[in-house]
Amino acid sequence: MCIEILAKAPDITSTTSWSDSGRPCGLMIAFSSGARLWTAITTAGATGTDPSAEAPAAAPPLPALFDDAGKITATRAEQYLTAVLLAGLAPQIASAYGYSTTSPAQHPGVGLYLADGARAFLPFIYTAAHGKKPHTRPFHLDAAF
Template sequence: MSLQEVQDLCIEILAKGPDIAEADSWSNSTRPSGLVITYSSGARLWTALTTAGAIASDRARTDPAPAAPPVPALYDSAGKISPRRAELHLAAALMGGHTPEITSAYAYANPARHPGVGLFLADGSRAFLPFVSTAASGKNPARSPFTIDAAF
């Protein structure tokens, strides 16, 4: 899948995801592709988007995709989102889209230095959505990239 096709697919799936008010494309001079996700609380998350083609050891998936995991709670008891909760929520929402193009979605390892979500695609390629910035409702994102709030 092309980078644009992956971006369009993610936007389509996430726009329908639980606790997500809006999903759209985002880019700047150093990141030509990405997503901005606005949650129902008004908090926002910016991700970069990169893809990697299949390598010789990767094969197109012909077996059925695993069942989508239940979508975990996004907000903590204070109504905030942690990067880990966002990772797990987005991975589950992307698998919950039940699209044949995404065979698996996973949250980066905890504790991740740079949180994000990875995708295995049906054609053997992969996509990566590292988190670039966050902002609580009514706030601006940090000026420095990869400055992720502990809660937003």
């Protein structure tokens, strides 16, 4: 679902799945600048609340992804990806949020509340600017990419 929604967004040229021995699944998002972002995907079961009582969150306008230098920061990526996922109007997604919007995040990423009460988490694992390789250690993100 996320691959399909993100692939349709302006400023995203492709979204594919990736895996390695340490993280069984995730997304690799390529941006129009050539920068790339790798996320993990983890989930948690329903918390027992009735999600049908909650209306899906309205999609915010797409924020600017790039700064004045044409770079992306983790905070900008969180805001942009959150808005894109909400704008996809997928009935499975009740709401989405950037980790940094709820409190200072140790690791940036995007969280999803799903319509069935479950949650999905997309922590940012690697970043790479155009023509660069990602850092070899997970969660060691570039300040701008």
